[in-house]
Amino acid sequence: MIKKLIELKHEFNSLTPEIFIANCQMPSKQDIEQGNPKLAEYIAKDFSRYDNIYIQFKVYWTIFWSGMPKETSEYILDNTSLEDFTLNYCEHPHKLITIRYNGDIVACCYDTTNSYVLGNIHTSSIEEIWNNKRYRIL
Numbered sequence: 001m002i003k004k005l006i007e008l009k010h011e012f013n014s015l016t017p018e019i020f021i022a023n024c025q026m027p028s029k030q031d032i033e034q035g036n037p038k039l040a041e042y043i044a045k046d047f048s049r050y051d052n053i054y055i056q057f058k059v060y061w062t063i064f065w066s067g068m069p070k071e072t073s074e075y076i077l078d079n080t081s082l083e084d085f086t087l088n089y090c091e092h093p094h095k096l097i098t099i100r101y102n103g104d105i106v107a108c109c110y111d112t113t114n115s116y117v118l119g120n121i122h123t124s125s126i127e128e129i130w131n132n133k134r135y136r137i138l
Contacts, residue, residue: 002099006050021047022058024112093138097126105129107138 006019025037039059047055092098093107100106103122104114119129129135 003047006047006055010050019055020058021055022109024109025059093135097130107135 002019002021005017009017009019021043023037023040023043025040037059039057043057047057092109096109098106098109098111099121100114103120104117105119105121105126106114107116107118116134118134119132121129124132
């Protein structure tokens with residue numbers, strides 16, 4: 001699906017929409033000490049034929065939030081309680097679409113466990129998902 005969108009962008013010689021492929025990696029404490037993550041080779045190879053005008057890559061460490069279903073003894077956790085957060089507004093659900101590896105669309109790029117799936121690009125159009133009840137509740 002991403003490749004089809006890139007091809008359409010190329011065909012129309014358009015600078016929009018901006019397409020970012022994010023490679024979120026789950027670091028160990030040792031990984032973080034070694035510096036910033038590198039783009040996974042399979043992603044670089046799979047998208048190597050596309051010009052950077054049409055696609056950009058983001059590579060960063062995933063934050064392990066409290067309650068994530070993962071053995072965490074090797075990882076750095078953010079144990080901040082909800083009471084300690086200042087609640088505010090996030091514009092991402094209204095301006096960006098986060099499509100996970102399996103086609104699920106989630107409201108937040110930090111939703112690494114797909115806890116609030118808005119739809120799936122393989123079964124619905126972006127327009128249908130954007131206008132569905134789950135998206136409107138946001």
